[in-house]
Amino acid sequence: MASKPYSEALIPGAFKWISGLTLFILLAPMVVVILSGLNAGEFLTFPPEGLSLRWIEAFFASDIFLGAYFYSLIIALITMVISLILGTAISLFLIRSTALGRNMIRAVVMAPIMLPGIVIGLALYLFYISSDIGLARTQAGLVIGHVLVTCPYVIGMVSAALVGFDRSLEEAARSLGASRWTTFRKITMPMISPALIAGGVFAFIVSFGQFDVSLFLTPPNNTPLPIALYSSLRYTFEPTAAAAGIFAIALVVVSMVITAKITSLRRLTAATYK
Amino acid sequence: MQGTEESKRLWLLAMPGLTFFLVFFLVPLGALFLISFDKSSTGIVDIRWMFDFSNYERFFTRSIYYEAALRSVGLAALVAVIALLLGYPLAYVIAKTTDPARNTFLMILVLSAMQLDMVIRLFGLMVLLGDNGLINQVLQSAGWDRVPLMYNFFGVVVGLVQFALPFMILSLVGVIQGINPSLEEAARSLGASRWRAFWKVTVPMSMPGILAGLLLVFALAISSYVVPTLMGGWKVIVLPIHIFQQISELAKWQFGASVAVIMFLISITAMLVYQRTSNRLAGGRV
């Protein structure tokens, strides 16, 4: 993306003000939660009664929360990989095939984000139970639910990137004798990599924070973090939950910083989804 | 034109993914659809093939249900528009910020806001917006009256906007970045004011992102259960609440399923509107 020095000068002043307001709306609740998680007092208070790491320590000492945190991490990684593979393949089909019914198929694969997650979770749960295919209350069953609601993001982003894709390079590679797989790996993938990364990040974040879909699909003994937080907050609002929230935010910041090292975030956002 | 060879390959390539959606999305949803046409009876989940419209009749003849549908649509549309108005300027700023470190920093702020757990996030909002919240404390110390900022429609709107903003911003940033700055520059060199150049060049060119963002935020807002529950003080009853109540509390799967089907139809309609509008604007593929 060409970044011309004068482009910042194009930003109208009013936009800066509104951006400030928007950032405030986005971040104010986060600041409250972070400070509450660092609270020194017995219960969740704001403003905090002095700062301490006691609830952070409580988070590390809690098998349930720490376990849930890592469980969510694993689920989100698996979900991300599966969504990327399935989603990229579907995108290639949607954009490059001339088959009839593409629009219908597109509507179907994008539909999961249009439905309440609770409905998807329930419908899947009922399906697992009554078809008796051994997915009820399993990790695989949970991942399937997560893939359903994250795959549309990947499809949206990757197919948007494929729309403006110049295929002459691919054709050149093929005519020079490269196999289809090599062509995809060496030509196509690098060119759509911003979309792949953006789709992957979205899939990861949506899966990690997923509550609705997980509600009915959560396997026993292993609880994803949002469900663990919900079921413990039902009983009492401990600052440990806020501490867990801090680590969830930290995870995103760390993964974004890593992503920024690998590829410029400007490239990440260059891949939009439609 | 590639031949049938290519077409076959593409089918094969997409087959695992499409099968996945068929088995784990269309089939369970189809079953739900069939259940919604069964006569409602407590605690029965099986399809009994007693086809009738009684659930739908009930939905459209009782005000608490059809009003909830209207409320859901209105709420989601309002949230989508507000998220656009608030999100566009920030997206624009991010897109035009050339300094990589600042750009990265802004992106991290937006993305990390996505990650905060919903239930905890709502605690944060309560601290800010509650009757005893920080905003009301400031108002009071300034000698004004308290304003009800949550446990009502307004609170739900704020909660949903807060939750959906990152999705809107991310839909927009890429599109705005894709606009060739020389176009804006050209408009300005022809004597257009900054605003005029913005309205005549930038906004039309960011339309794909605007539409995509509106659709996505609409979808997220209409399907949220947690936010209306916790921020609305049970005063803003929307369709997901009815679905959840019918199934989890009253064990009326048939009626719950029919509410879900109605919601699905609303969402599909929104998607069709989106596709038509963007086809018309782009004159091409979506």
Place this chain on the structure above:
Amino acid sequence: MTDTSKPKGPNRRSFLKTGSAALAGAAGVNSFYINHAWAQDVAWDGEPFDAQGATLRLNEWGGFWEEAQREAIINDFEKTYNCTVSYDSGFPWFPKYVAGGPQNPSHHVGNWNLNEIIKLNRIGDFFLTTDEIKENVPNASDLWDFAFGSGLGATWGFGQYAYAYRTDLVSPAPTSFKDFWRPELANKRATYITSNGLQQVFFMTAAAEFGKDQYDMEAGFEAMRAAMPMKISDFTGNMQTLVERGEVEMGVQWEGEIFLQMDKGISVAPFTWERKPILTQTLSVSRYSDPIEKKLALAYVNAKLDPDYQTKMAETFYLRPSNKKSALPARLTDKGVTNDANALDGLWIPDWNWYLDNEDDIVETVNEIFAS
């Protein structure tokens, strides 16, 4: 309402052979209808046994509750019985039981609230009766009678219903159930959404206090209307936060969570209702579990009816024990709680069956009132 236990329509197997296999399978009849008759006759002699690695599926609350249960019971239980406990903290469990059906129980043993157990029992033959539990669980003989009073499940812990009120903000302190309706508490009082058992009890109590008796539905509605404007919480944890932050000055709560807040130094106190409804932790045992799992379920129930376990839970969660032999920790005795026959005097278990008979109407109307 009780006819779900029988298979309906064509069975799943025949569907699978037809073209619409997948669709029908998705919604078809639950699992296989193995004849479970033998499973009903399982007896347990109260002695530990080797379950040979069987898995006991149970539903209990999550978070800190789960941590406490694992420490107090489950870790030992798994060793003693050579079994694995599969712990499902994913509330709500009610639809999971419904989806599985009585013959194919989604869980073998459950620790939850009485109203949900009764609700399921009306839908199908899901659970053992109290008599069947008593026969097979040695510790049952040490319980106060009320623990089996509902005819369903075994109650191991309970707490009285109360208002949590802010001692620094509510004055004078409440002296009657009806003080909730004081005009100055408008918008500063709170109850729960209709799916929460606390709201269901609150509704029946209000009907009884303001009307002829607990069955006076109109009086209940009128009381809810008169209480508006008020705040509506989803769960008790959220209510604690609302009270802590002063968003709510008086809210429906059960005593255990108020005691917890008091010991954290929050200025709250309980006002116990004159009629004494109780919130219970009740165990259900699924009737159609396979024999080994059913024996494990009974053993698990026995472990929960143990006096020392109940003392631990009284210490951690401020729950009163149902076992006569259970000693109370200081944090309950210093709040005036005792474990003797007097403590149970006048306890009231509202008529859940009546509530459930009328649940559709009540839910619809109360939703409308809350939303107004």
